[in-house]
Amino acid sequence: MPTVAIVGAGFGGLCMAIRLRAAGISSFTVYEKADRVGGTWRDNTYPGAGCDIPSHLYSYSFEKYHSWTRRYPDQAEILAYLEHCADKYDVRRNIRFNTEVIAARHAGGRWHVTTRHGDTERTDAYDVMVMSVGQLNRPRLPDIPGIPDFAGTSFHSARWDHGHDLTGRDVAVIGTGSSAAQFIPHVAALAARLDVFQRTPNWVIPKPDVTFAAPARLALRHLPFLRRAYRGWIYRKAETALYPALREDGWSAGQVRGLALSHLARQVPDPALRAKLTPAHRIGCRRIVIDSAFYPALTRGNVEVVTDPITCVTRHGVQTGQGPPRRHDTIIYATGFHATDFLAPVRVTGRDGIALAERWRDGAEAYLGMALPGFPNLFLLYGPNTNLGHNSIIFMIECQVRYVLACLPYIRRHGHMELRREAMDAWRARLDRALGEMVWQSGCQSWYRTASGRVTNNWPGTASLYRRLTRAPRPGAYLFGPAQG
Numbered sequence: 001m002p003t004v005a006i007v008g009a010g011f012g013g014l015c016m017a018i019r020l021r022a023a024g025i026s027s028f029t030v031y032e033k034a035d036r037v038g039g040t041w042r043d044n045t046y047p048g049a050g051c052d053i054p055s056h057l058y059s060y061s062f063e064k065y066h067s068w069t070r071r072y073p074d075q076a077e078i079l080a081y082l083e084h085c086a087d088k089y090d091v092r093r094n095i096r097f098n099t100e101v102i103a104a105r106h107a108g109g110r111w112h113v114t115t116r117h118g119d120t121e122r123t124d125a126y127d128v129m130v131m132s133v134g135q136l137n138r139p140r141l142p143d144i145p146g147i148p149d150f151a152g153t154s155f156h157s158a159r160w161d162h163g164h165d166l167t168g169r170d171v172a173v174i175g176t177g178s179s180a181a182q183f184i185p186h187v188a189a190l191a192a193r194l195d196v197f198q199r200t201p202n203w204v205i206p207k208p209d210v211t212f213a214a215p216a217r218l219a220l221r222h223l224p225f226l227r228r229a230y231r232g233w234i235y236r237k238a239e240t241a242l243y244p245a246l247r248e249d250g251w252s253a254g255q256v257r258g259l260a261l262s263h264l265a266r267q268v269p270d271p272a273l274r275a276k277l278t279p280a281h282r283i284g285c286r287r288i289v290i291d292s293a294f295y296p297a298l299t300r301g302n303v304e305v306v307t308d309p310i311t312c313v314t315r316h317g318v319q320t321g322q323g324p325p326r327r328h329d330t331i332i333y334a335t336g337f338h339a340t341d342f343l344a345p346v347r348v349t350g351r352d353g354i355a356l357a358e359r360w361r362d363g364a365e366a367y368l369g370m371a372l373p374g375f376p377n378l379f380l381l382y383g384p385n386t387n388l389g390h391n392s393i394i395f396m397i398e399c400q401v402r403y404v405l406a407c408l409p410y411i412r413r414h415g416h417m418e419l420r421r422e423a424m425d426a427w428r429a430r431l432d433r434a435l436g437e438m439v440w441q442s443g444c445q446s447w448y449r450t451a452s453g454r455v456t457n458n459w460p461g462t463a464s465l466y467r468r469l470t471r472a473p474r475p476g477a478y479l480f481g482p483a484q485g
């Protein structure tokens with residue numbers, strides 16, 4: 001059996017490991033730079049962190065006996081779920097924790113993986129390389145002058161400083177994306193004063209969370225048909241109600257927009273604040289925020305939504321060009337991630353010394369989000385153009401893992417499989433046509449796009465279409481043969 005290196009022990013890497021083990025393949029190693037599994041759900045521990053996709057869809061289809069306590073899981077429950085899966089499917093013994101992959105180079109027909117563990121660097125060779133490092137793993141600080149001058153405490157939302165008590169503080173939050181929306185209610189309840197710096201308002205729709213009563217939990221856990229029906233219902237709702245709103249479909253977009261506007265009207269009585277919070281961009285163009293506690297927090301007496309552009313950060317706090325200087329003793333950067341820098345900072349070099357960073361200079365791309373010409377036996381999970389604006393990414397990851405497993409027999413038989421250039425070009429053309437029909441290119445800026453405007457992160461089809469396309473590798477798309485240099 002081919003030996004497999006997996007990079008990352010988040011949802012993707014764990015899924016790959018579990019399915020390999022289930023297929024009777026144990027010749028794999030998972031490299032994880034941190035000391036535990038969980039990926040984004042290990043890193044994002046801000047108060048209120050959770051998922052705005054329902055638990056029964058935001059989970060592995062094969063892990064049937066887990067009992068979710070609520071409709072929308074919080075971070076702690078998702079992390080516990082991943083820990084549970086790592087134990088139950090016995091993949092921990094294949095994980096090398098505290099080991100960061102710094103480079104991967106294809107040479108002599110194998111992947112040479114260079115890792116750092118403390119001060120020790122070493123290189124091991126594998127037949128197959130699976131990169132599963134996520135899209136939102138490297139926090140981004142804004143490009144605002146003066147950040148290092150601030151005398152108080154500051155941190156990014158994905159690196160929450162739990163030792164810093166926010167009670168009675170004057171706090172500034174920069175950013176109003178999904179992360180900020182989740183933690184602002186908690187910060188507002190503790191802080192003496194909270195300034196929320198909003199550059200672009202987002203569309204917000206309600207998150208109808210509920211805790212499952214014991215009988216419902218038991219039924220969903222032990223009655224497979226009920227569980228399947230519930231999961232299927234959420235899935236179909238995402239495909240039929242949310243997805244069309246992301247296309248040039250005026251009627252569906254109108255429905256979701258109406259839902260967001262009535263949510264805003266219901267939760268924010270003050271017309272001036274409501275005006276500040278009303279987005280100008282088309283709904284779905286940026287990630288829709290799904291939250292029911294965000295707007296009420298912004299209406300509190302100790303909270304101000306500041307829309308004047310930030311000019312700088314000083315020793316004393318975040319400043320705008322308007323009004324008297326502001327004073328803060330804490331700044332929280334909810335400013336997102338380097339989302340379009342796929343795989344960075346790992347140096348990936350393919351056949352004949354091709355550097356992946358060079359190949360992706362104009363934006364990341366991969367066939368089905370997984371394979372690339374010049375990079376034999378390399379697969380990406382949650383790679384370019386596989387993020388969703390409407391459904392569960394865990395579903396996409398499972399499609400990808402199934403695809404990689406279906407490729408392994410070819411690799412075993414032929415030594416290597418490498419995507420044909422023509423397959424990549426045809427895929428690119430197909431993708432561009434589909435992306436042209438999506439709302440993401442309708443003018444707004446978002447983390448879905450590179451600075452030059454190319455949408456590198458999102459999948460333009462339904463999740464069901466992706467599942468069909470990834471059912472099995474199309475042999476015509478690949479070159480097969482003995483391992484090459």
Ligand code: N01
Pocket residue numbers: 050051052053136142143144157174175176177178179180182197198199200287310334335336337447
């Ligand atoms: O980051 P973001 P996030 N000056 O990039 C602002 C997923 N997620 O961490 O919009 C002023 O969305 C920026 O302003 P603007 C989810 O996919 C999922 O919140 O660029 N402001 C924006 O408001 C999500 O989309 C869950 O004008 C600046 C904010 O910072 C993704 O993670 C929960 C600025 C960044 O928002 C990222 O969300 C949480 C500047 N110079 C997150 N620079 C689930 O529930 C940036 N901003 C599954």
